[in-house]
Amino acid sequence: MTLDDSSLQKYGFIKRETLGSINIDPLQTGGLLTEAARQTLVEWGDGYSVCDFCGGILDQIKKPPIHDFVHKALPEFLGCDEARVTNGARESKFAVMHSMGKPGDWIVLDGLAHYSSYVAAERAGLNVKVVPHAGSPEYYLDPEGYGTAIEEVTKESGRPPVLALVTYPDGSYGNIPDAEKIASVCHEYDVPLLLNGAYCVGRMPVSAKEIGADFIVGSGHKSMAASGPVGVLGVSEEYAPIVFRKSIYSKVKEVELLGCTARGATVMTMIASFPEVVKRVSNWDQEVENARWFSARLEDMGFIQRGQKPHSHDLMFFEAPGFYEISQKVKKGRYFLYKELKERNIHGIKSGLTKYFKLSTFGLGKEKLGVVADSFEEILKKYENI
Amino acid sequence: MTLDDSSLQKYGFIKRETLGSINIDPLQTGGLLTEAARQTLVEWGDGYSVCDFCGGILDQIKKPPIHDFVHKALPEFLGCDEARVTNGARESKFAVMHSMGKPGDWIVLDGLAHYSSYVAAERAGLNVKVVPHAGSPEYYLDPEGYGTAIEEVTKESGRPPVLALVTYPDGSYGNIPDAEKIASVCHEYDVPLLLNGAYCVGRMPVSAKEIGADFIVGSGHKSMAASGPVGVLGVSEEYAPIVFRKSIYSKVKEVELLGCTARGATVMTMIASFPEVVKRVSNWDQEVENARWFSARLEDMGFIQRGQKPHSHDLMFFEAPGFYEISQKVKKGRYFLYKELKERNIHGIKSGLTKYFKLSTFGLGKEKLGVVADSFEEILKKYENI
Ligand SMILES: Cc1ncc(COP(=O)(O)O)c(C=O)c1O
Ligand SMILES: Cc1ncc(COP(=O)(O)O)c(C=O)c1O
Numbered sequence: 104m105t106l107d108d109s110s111l112q113k114y115g116f117i118k119r120e121t122l123g124s125i126n127i128d129p130l131q132t133g134g135l136l137t138e139a140a141r142q143t144l145v146e147w148g149d150g151y152s153v154c155d156f157c158g159g160i161l162d163q164i165k166k167p168p169i170h171d172f173v174h175k176a177l178p179e180f181l182g183c184d185e186a187r188v189t190n191g192a193r194e195s196k197f198a199v200m201h202s203m204g205k206p207g208d209w210i211v212l213d214g215l216a217h218y219s220s221y222v223a224a225e226r227a228g229l230n231v232k233v234v235p236h237a238g239s240p241e242y243y244l245d246p247e248g249y250g251t252a253i254e255e256v257t258k259e260s261g262r263p264p265v266l267a268l269v270t271y272p273d274g275s276y277g278n279i280p281d282a283e284k285i286a287s288v289c290h291e292y293d294v295p296l297l298l299n300g301a302y303c304v305g306r307m308p309v310s311a312k313e314i315g316a317d318f319i320v321g322s323g324h325k326s327m328a329a330s331g332p333v334g335v336l337g338v339s340e341e342y343a344p345i346v347f348r349k350s351i352y353s354k355v356k357e358v359e360l361l362g363c364t365a366r367g368a369t370v371m372t373m374i375a376s377f378p379e380v381v382k383r384v385s386n387w388d389q390e391v392e393n394a395r396w397f398s399a400r401l402e403d404m405g406f407i408q409r410g411q412k413p414h415s416h417d418l419m420f421f422e423a424p425g426f427y428e429i430s431q432k433v434k435k436g437r438y439f440l441y442k443e444l445k446e447r448n449i450h451g452i453k454s455g456l457t458k459y460f461k462l463s464t465f466g467l468g469k470e471k472l473g474v475v476a477d478s479f480e481e482i483l484k485k486y487e488n489i
Numbered sequence: 490m491t492l493d494d495s496s497l498q499k500y501g502f503i504k505r506e507t508l509g510s511i512n513i514d515p516l517q518t519g520g521l522l523t524e525a526a527r528q529t530l531v532e533w534g535d536g537y538s539v540c541d542f543c544g545g546i547l548d549q550i551k552k553p554p555i556h557d558f559v560h561k562a563l564p565e566f567l568g569c570d571e572a573r574v575t576n577g578a579r580e581s582k583f584a585v586m587h588s589m590g591k592p593g594d595w596i597v598l599d600g601l602a603h604y605s606s607y608v609a610a611e612r613a614g615l616n617v618k619v620v621p622h623a624g625s626p627e628y629y630l631d632p633e634g635y636g637t638a639i640e641e642v643t644k645e646s647g648r649p650p651v652l653a654l655v656t657y658p659d660g661s662y663g664n665i666p667d668a669e670k671i672a673s674v675c676h677e678y679d680v681p682l683l684l685n686g687a688y689c690v691g692r693m694p695v696s697a698k699e700i701g702a703d704f705i706v707g708s709g710h711k712s713m714a715a716s717g718p719v720g721v722l723g724v725s726e727e728y729a730p731i732v733f734r735k736s737i738y739s740k741v742k743e744v745e746l747l748g749c750t751a752r753g754a755t756v757m758t759m760i761a762s763f764p765e766v767v768k769r770v771s772n773w774d775q776e777v778e779n780a781r782w783f784s785a786r787l788e789d790m791g792f793i794q795r796g797q798k799p800h801s802h803d804l805m806f807f808e809a810p811g812f813y814e815i816s817q818k819v820k821k822g823r824y825f826l827y828k829e830l831k832e833r834n835i836h837g838i839k840s841g842l843t844k845y846f847k848l849s850t851f852g853l854g855k856e857k858l859g860v861v862a863d864s865f866e867e868i869l870k871k872y873e874n875i
Contacts, residue, residue, distance in 0.1 A: 134536015150520015150710035324536035331753030367717030
């Protein structure tokens with residue numbers, strides 16, 4: 104191809120089709136920008152905007168107040184000693200794994216861990232031992248499983264794992280494991296624990312210290328109303344010198360962060376949304392109530408909510424026999440649901456899914472959730488006699 | 490601290506002081522957003538916006554046309570076989586170094602390499618051998634130096650370096666080294682070459698293939714009018730299976746990219762600006778002419794331009810004896826220049842510098858460059874008889 108006017112035509116400004124729809128995709132509900140963040144994007148959008156007043160260390164920039172955000176507000180928010188802004192939850196996890204282990208070492212992951220935890224471990228050359236969950240319908244994670252996994256690794260490889268990780272909550276069922284117990288089990292074996300809070304930091308109250316986690320990871324674009332890619336990483340005093348070690352070449356640059364991470368608008372949108380994020384976290388009880396109310400409405404339609412019950416998170420997994428039956432009968436087959444929802448301006452259940460799907464109720468409020476539940480009912484009714 | 494209204498007050502939306510100034514900071518001139526990119530930020534700003542239509546592989550998203558951008562337009566633009574969008578130039582470099590070497594291996598860097606090349610090598614556990622430059626005033630980089638460095642590494646460590654890197658141009662003097670010759674020297678020893686084009690991709694015409702480079706790296710927020718952090722990575726057919734290897738856990742996810750990279754607005758701003766970026770690259774001759782014209786004006790004031798002469802890039806390094814003399818005499822000392830420029834709405838020479846500084850003329854056009862040169866003259870004159 105040549106890069107001429109005709110081949111370039113499809114680039115430039117592109118409209119976003121899903122803008123303005125009710126989006127129940129768990130990836131999307133916590134990343135909706137606040138108005139302050141939206142204004143910030145335009146103000147700070149240019150390239151290296153935040154670097155105009157940088158003396159060489161991104162997180163030391165005083166104006167805008169990146170320093171205070173990273174070194175005062177974030178540690179308080181995460182309940183940790185030292186914090187940094189990264190390019191995302193997976194980048195935070197990789198930084199920790201890559202600092203704590205060397206190729207050939209082992210790491211312990213929960214059976215519901217996100218793929219990015221596996222891929223981060225793989226990139227760092229670490230072997231993975233999985234703590235199994237109990238399977239359907241609850242997918243319960245037994246904290247004692249961490250002890251067993253640690254012992255197995257030690258027996259098989261001759262040394263304990265360099266790190267354990269728990270997904271809090273997981274991205275499939277929205278289950279909140281007993282992280283406090285897991286931390287204490289891991290610490291019995293002197294294994295540090297990383298709390299993957301991609302779905303909690305910015306949504307629900309959490310404190311690494313209260314849980315006893317040595318590391319805490321969050322995702323800005325997933326749960327902190329920030330424009331991605333951006334994430335956070337909190338580390339305890341004990342491990343901060345390892346993870347945030349300085350370069351032998353440039354004494355102000357942190358090796359694991361490659362010198363700088365969110366060097367532009369992304370960190371500024373995180374800062375812009377932060378006051379509202381702090382506020383919404385304190386309203387978490389209402390979010391849980393909404394999730395339960397929504398779940399109950401779907402169960403009334405014959406759907407089955409998998410995972411913890413009663414549920415304590417906005418991310419939920421449903422089995423929907425009613426939708427599945429329709430998909431077996433109608434012409435468009437399994438795409439009917441996506442189409443029906445699209446017509447109702449609802450987005451977020453992957454095209455082609457009918458029998459099992461996950462969704463999130465976060466930030467939607469009862470009114471929009473009511474529209475979604477009503478739509479589900481309408482669709483079931485529409486195809487009742489097919 | 491507690492996160493209450495008073496401590497949170499400093500976050501939220503923050504004004505950007507330098508907005509609207511004439512910015513001659515080399516970090517900033519190529520990262521100014523186009524109007525299309527600015528609109529795109531608002532349209533695609535929310536969290537994981539681009540993931541609404543993702544089937545599991547970011548660079549395969551058809552709508553918006555990320556697939557075509559990454560797999561058709563970018564390889565053509567970079568002159569390479571395979572391309573990806575990353576979180577920045579340093580992240581691209583680290584991905585290559587981390588795939589090509591293992592801890593303890595060696596890499597060869599040019600003497601003008603950016604700190605992030607060193608830090609990326611350090612993070613990957615690689616040792617660094619430097620090809621020296623000839624020092625002041627030209628900082629010439631002899632391509633044969635790569636042969637010497639490669640031979641030294643082989644002799645000292647028992648095996649050749651896993652990679653050589655050349656900064657094209659470098660970030661201090663804006664020198665354009667003879668990369669074609671360097672590639673052929675490296676290839677004589679079967680050492681692959683990475684072209685760090687943070688200051689060329691998106692500004693000037695470049696082709697990895699024409700140069701003979703095996704890898705090419707660019708920075709979206711620095712030189713492609715994109716909102717960061719975002720970068721590009723081009724790889725030859727030969728090395729693509731190594732750098733873009735898939736995960737053993739998730740067969741669609743690329744390990745070195747941790748599954749996904751620019752999962753949000755950043756890639757969309759790069760796509761938005763791309764047509765204009767292609768166009769501006771074809772106007773590069775005019776940019777070089779502007780740089781030379783500006784340099785000549787400064788030399789008329791008794792300043793000395795260091796680095797290649799005549800210069801072939803917008804990034805230039807100056808020695809300014811006139812400013813230095815003033816700084817020795819005035820009360821505010823070395824901060825006078827920053828202050829005088831600020832009063833004239835000119836930003837980008839670091840506060841406190843007077844004797845030596847770098848700047849960039851990119852995209853400013855003769856009119857604004859004239860304002861800058863006139864301001865320099867005015868300032869010199871103002872303090873003439875002090
Ligand atoms: C549980 C969990 N952890 C981590 C991630 C990755 O987040 P990020 O995009 O910030 O790397 C996700 C994303 O889907 C997730 O669901
Ligand atoms: C020569 C050079 N290479 C690489 C970089 C890093 O670019 P990025 O921020 O995209 O990692 C810079 C940034 O200043 C640079 O000057």
